[in-house]
Structure formats: C-alpha cells, structure tokens
Amino acid sequence: MNPITVEIVRNGLISAAEEMNAMLIRSAFTPIIYEMKDCAVAILDRDHKVLGQSSGLPIFLGNLEICSEYTERKFGKRVWREGDIWALNDTYVVGTHLNDVSVYAPIFFKRELFGFAVSRAHWLDIGGKDPGQSFDSTEIFQEGLRLPPTRVVIEGQINPDVVDIIEANTRLPKGVIGDLKAQIAAANVGSRRIVELLEKFGADVVEKAKEIIFDQTESFERAAIEAIPDGKYSAEGYVDDDGLGNGPLYVKMTVAVEGSDIEIDVTEASDQTLGPINSGKSQTVSACRVGFKYLFASDKPVNGGSFRSLAVKVREGSFLACTSPAAANWYFSSLGLQIDLLARALAHAIPNTVTAADYGDSNPVIMSGTDPRSKSIFIDFECHVGGWGAFRGQDGVSALINKVNGGLKDIPIEVCETRYPLRIREYSLRSDSGGAGEWRGGCGINKTYEMLSDQCAAGFWWERSVTPAWGLFGGKDGKPPSVTVKSSLSGEIKCLKANGIKLKSGDLIECRSGGGGGYGPPSLRDRRAIEEDIADGFITVEGAIQDYGYKPTP
Incomplete structure (x- = not known):
C-alpha cells in the first residue's frame, strides 16, 4: 500500500482523537477538565483496538477500549445502534474511581459498525459521603453513583431519565451535567471526523492502512525488547498505607524477557485492604503498559499494535486487582510505584534508558x-x-x-x-x-x-x-x-x-x-x-x- 496514504490515514485518526480532546476541554464546565485536563480520548475500531489516542492521562493507555468491549460482551453485538451514546464508571470494570466517567459512542459508516469514539473525564462530584471524594471510605457504596453500561443518548436524543438520576446524586449538578454534555459533544465530533475520513478514502483503504500501522508499531516494540538480555529481573517497594492505618502495602514486580516478548508479574502484592487505595485489575494492567511505553518505542503513538509483545499477570483479590465491595477512590497510588518498579527492575539491563x-x-x-x-x-x-x-x-x-x-x-x-x-x-x-x-x-x-x-x-x-x-x-x-x-x-x-x-x-x-x-x-x-x-x-x-x-x- 502507498506509504503516503498510510501516513495520511494514521494522522487522520490521531487528528480525530486530538479534536475530540479539544472539544471536551473547551466545552467542559469544571476546572478539573478545562484547566487541569483530567481526561483522555480515543478512537477504536470495531474490534475495540485503538486507532488513535490523544495526549492526555497516560494511565488510560490502551485502557479505554474496555468500555465498549465490556458492553458488547454483556449485551451482544446487536446492542450497538446509530445515534446511541453510553456512559460507564464501574470501578470493577474500568479499574478507576467512580469520578472517572467514560462516555462512548458507536461509529457507523454506511449502516455498518466501524468503531467507537470514547472519552474518560473526571467529574468533580459523583455523590458519595463527602464532597468531591472521600479519603476514608471503606466500601464502594460510600464513594458515589456507580454506573454500569448506561445509554445517556438514545437515537440522538439525550436520555432525561438518566440525567435526572445523575443530577439527584451530585452536589454540583450544573457542572457535572455540563461535563457530561461536553463528553457527548466530543463523541459526536470524533464520529463525524472518522466518517469524513472513510468517505474520503473508503473503508477498505482505512482498514488496510490500520493493519499496516498496527504491524509497524508491534515491530518497533519487539525490536526494543530484543535488545534486552533474556532473563528474569525484579524489584519491590511499598505504598505507605490505605489511609486507615493499614500498611505499608507490598508490591513485588518480576519481569521475564524472552526474545521479543516480555511478561510483567505483580501477583506478589498485598491483599485488598479496607481503605480506598485498592485498584481495579484493568488499571494495574494499564500502569504496566505505561511503564513499558516509557522504556520501549516511547516516540511512537499508542494503537492496536501496541503491547502485543507484553503480558501482565495480576492476582485477583490483591489490592492491585480488587473485587467488590472494595473502596478504590485513590486507586492510582500504586500505579506510579509500579511504573518506577519496572525501570528499577531493568536498570542494570538498560542503564542508559531508565x-x-x-x-x-x-x-x-x-x-x-x-x-x-x-x-x-x-x-x-x-x-x-x-x-x-x-x-x-x-x-x-x-x-x-x-x-x-x-x-x-x-x-x-x-x-x-x-x-x-x-x-x-x-x-x-x-x-x-x-x-x-x-x-x-x-x-x-x-x-x-x-x-x-x-x-x-x-x-x-x-x-x-x-x-x-x-x-x-x-x-x-x-x-x-x-x-x-x-x-x-x-x-x-x-x-x-x-x-x-x-x-x-x-x-x-x-x-x-x-x-x-x-x-x-x-x-x-x-x-x-x-x-x-x-x-x-x-x-x-x-x-x-x-x-x-x-x-x-x-
């Protein structure tokens, strides 16, 4: 395939994601989004693989696809309808705290499902026992409104019943509903830009370019891993406590390198605990991906070809893969530690990189x-x-x-x-x-x-x-x-x-x-x-x- 066409398609996909992000930030009602930019967006294909992702929070790298993937697994492929937009914030699905709400829309081209436009943004208040978030919660039910996959827009019209439920469960209804509508606007912009790209080049050309882009990304990452001597490497550390005096909490990371494949094992970690430091499994996987991306092919954007060479092992029931009703408001404390542990484990293997x-x-x-x-x-x-x-x-x-x-x-x-x-x-x-x-x-x-x-x-x-x-x-x-x-x-x-x-x-x-x-x-x-x-x-x-x-x- 003409490499110039591939590059145009690649940048068109990334540009659609960047425009989504700009729309979200400029339309948001609360400073945590329009000033702090606590958000991220992505364009996915119909198989839930990343086509383009904007700059934003790295901890959502390769993680936004969980929303559409889980919804489809729960309801089946026929659930997707043109004009519908969904919301989801369930900690045990997406791994984040309840304030991080994902809004996602299916993208149709000539009545066929092509992919999804998804954003995740921090809502300043989602209910819960304390304004904003609680620092001493002991179960998920104290942390706010929990949304399973929920249609917030039905056939192009916002769902008033869902809006009423959200308004009734936040101390800042104007700001929160404004941020929801900003995410809906971002999904619509992303969908339009992808349809325009498909109209210009045709679905077959975009699909072929996508596969080439994915394969290129995989080859870059595998080449970087092959430069590391085969073997097992490890590092360990602690997070301070769970906010209720329980701790410190232990994390041991073992890294196995074999050829162009790498496995990160964090099964040796403390059990989930009473306080809100627990993390959902998908965010622990995302943290390992972020650490991986900092070290390998970091100048290449994330897409569906990323992380094919990476496997992550997590133990369910540990505080890195918590189960209901564990509190998880401050899930990210262990994630930064894991990113640094990967560099520490590989320090002697790649001293000029870490x-x-x-x-x-x-x-x-x-x-x-x-x-x-x-x-x-x-x-x-x-x-x-x-x-x-x-x-x-x-x-x-x-x-x-x-x-x-x-x-x-x-x-x-x-x-x-x-x-x-x-x-x-x-x-x-x-x-x-x-x-x-x-x-x-x-x-x-x-x-x-x-x-x-x-x-x-x-x-x-x-x-x-x-x-x-x-x-x-x-x-x-x-x-x-x-x-x-x-x-x-x-x-x-x-x-x-x-x-x-x-x-x-x-x-x-x-x-x-x-x-x-x-x-x-x-x-x-x-x-x-x-x-x-x-x-x-x-x-x-x-x-x-x-x-x-x-x-x-x-």
Whole structure:
C-alpha cells in the first residue's frame, strides 16, 4: 500500500482523537477538565483496538477500549445502534474511581459498525459521603453513583431519565451535567471526523492502512525488547498505607524477557485492604503498559499494535486487582510505584534508558465548603507536581506532574483564587528535595493555601514516604512529602492522609511535595553544576555541603 496514504490515514485518526480532546476541554464546565485536563480520548475500531489516542492521562493507555468491549460482551453485538451514546464508571470494570466517567459512542459508516469514539473525564462530584471524594471510605457504596453500561443518548436524543438520576446524586449538578454534555459533544465530533475520513478514502483503504500501522508499531516494540538480555529481573517497594492505618502495602514486580516478548508479574502484592487505595485489575494492567511505553518505542503513538509483545499477570483479590465491595477512590497510588518498579527492575539491563524514581503520586488536596461570596457550595480538587528522577546525562525535571498523569496541568493561581474562597500564600521550589547524584533528582514544590471561608474542610492523599523516590547507581533518594495543617480549631496537624479536617478563615495548609531520585554517585557531580544549582535555588549551600561535600570559596 502507498506509504503516503498510510501516513495520511494514521494522522487522520490521531487528528480525530486530538479534536475530540479539544472539544471536551473547551466545552467542559469544571476546572478539573478545562484547566487541569483530567481526561483522555480515543478512537477504536470495531474490534475495540485503538486507532488513535490523544495526549492526555497516560494511565488510560490502551485502557479505554474496555468500555465498549465490556458492553458488547454483556449485551451482544446487536446492542450497538446509530445515534446511541453510553456512559460507564464501574470501578470493577474500568479499574478507576467512580469520578472517572467514560462516555462512548458507536461509529457507523454506511449502516455498518466501524468503531467507537470514547472519552474518560473526571467529574468533580459523583455523590458519595463527602464532597468531591472521600479519603476514608471503606466500601464502594460510600464513594458515589456507580454506573454500569448506561445509554445517556438514545437515537440522538439525550436520555432525561438518566440525567435526572445523575443530577439527584451530585452536589454540583450544573457542572457535572455540563461535563457530561461536553463528553457527548466530543463523541459526536470524533464520529463525524472518522466518517469524513472513510468517505474520503473508503473503508477498505482505512482498514488496510490500520493493519499496516498496527504491524509497524508491534515491530518497533519487539525490536526494543530484543535488545534486552533474556532473563528474569525484579524489584519491590511499598505504598505507605490505605489511609486507615493499614500498611505499608507490598508490591513485588518480576519481569521475564524472552526474545521479543516480555511478561510483567505483580501477583506478589498485598491483599485488598479496607481503605480506598485498592485498584481495579484493568488499571494495574494499564500502569504496566505505561511503564513499558516509557522504556520501549516511547516516540511512537499508542494503537492496536501496541503491547502485543507484553503480558501482565495480576492476582485477583490483591489490592492491585480488587473485587467488590472494595473502596478504590485513590486507586492510582500504586500505579506510579509500579511504573518506577519496572525501570528499577531493568536498570542494570538498560542503564542508559531508565530513570531514577519520581515523587510518585498525584498528591491530591480537596477543599470544600461554603463560599461566603456566593453562599453556594464549592469543591476545589487539586493535584500537585513534584520532582522526577535523574538519568544518565541529565538532571531530573523539577515541578512536573507524575508519570501516571502525563498531560495533567496545574489550576492557575488566578483561576483558583477567583473561583474559590482561597488564597495561595506560597508557590515555590522545595530546595534540597531532589536526590543528590552525579545527576541530581528534580525538586518538589512548596505550596501554601489560606482559607477564606469559615465553613470549609480539607482532605489529603499524599504518598511515597515509606518508599521515597529512590536513586540509581549510587544516586541518593529524594525527600519524601509532607503536609502541615495550621488550624484555629485543632492546632497544628502533620499528616499525609486525612479526611474532612474542619477549617476556618485564616487557617493554612502547607504542602511540600517529594523530590526525584539522583543518578550516579554525588562525588562525581561537577562543581560548576553544584554552584549553578545553588544560584538557581535547587539546592542550598548547606545542602551542597552535606550531600556533595562542597567547600564554598572563602
């Protein structure tokens, strides 16, 4: 087949996904989508294989197809009708927390099913016992409205019964229904662009190009794996706890390489636990795929040819493959650890490719209550950046979102202070938080919130203190995170995980995110690089003396 045609089709599919993502972000009602971009989209073929996926949250890599696949398995192929759009958020199907809602539409061309347009986005409130999300839930029923595959649009018309159910189960009906409609609009845009592509080239040409694209992707990934010596590799680590004092929770990863095939085994993991740190199996598989993609053919987009060389083994009933009624609001804490464990396991096999560990977790803070300006409820959900690990020849990046979240962005200070009764008192680099090394780990950040409401509460879910961001080949670990609440009601509280701490106007939340691990012995770091780090604020003079044996010029 003409390679130029193949490339045009390839980019047409990716472009359709990117336009879907742009439509979703621009149409969304809540900052968690239109500012933070907590969403991802994909175009699938009729066999539920990825044709094109936009930039977004990497943790949904090769995972969005579960929605249409499960629906078809449950109801049969005849369930798909032109003009219908579905929604699904069941944790035990898609693996995520209930706030991550997938909306997907079948794409028809000349009355034949061609594929699907799917998006997943975080709804700011889906019910549950606490505003936004709970940090101490013990079962899925406390975490919000659970949707099995549900038609939200029937033959082109939005289903009012489903909308009424969703509105009755959220504290933010206007924002949530607005975000639902933004996802519906994204599905319609994706469907239209694919139909236009099919009209231009014909279904046969697109199908043939698809197979070539899939085979190319597979060959790139297999060639990268073949460069690794055959054998078994392993690494282990811990997540801190489940938010209720149970932990730490153990994860051992064993990686088997044979020719161009690789198997990742995480069956040796702690059992599912009472608190909301459990993850659905499909997200654990996705985490292994993300780690795989960071190391192998990372410059090639994800599609149906990806991960053919990868097998993942997970033990059902572990906290990485939980079963009902396990709580799973903060399912992603173990996922960042697994991504880093894969690099650690393969470090000696591919030392020029791997990085030291990053700060590991999204570090969410949820602040909610009554806004005194409007007398209405507010819910502010924010994730926090930190330090990434160093690698051969390069320091780690500072103040970057973790590997799980990829394209996630900060909510700008101006937006935060305008929309919510909050003031940001400090936002700066956390000096000396990156692990020392020949190449230094990236720095975390300092961020301080001041409450401007007498009726508000806050919850936190910060991770990676038991197993902080480790260094490689003599590099030192990054500093772990810390959170300090200065409350006029309860005094000073130091905690990494908490739920519903009552706050009043003037109270402070001081957040310190972790740094990334260093790479190589600190004694080998160039003196000029140390002095530049001091000038730039990455390290202090005291830190340079302690970590590098630096001797200031008299």
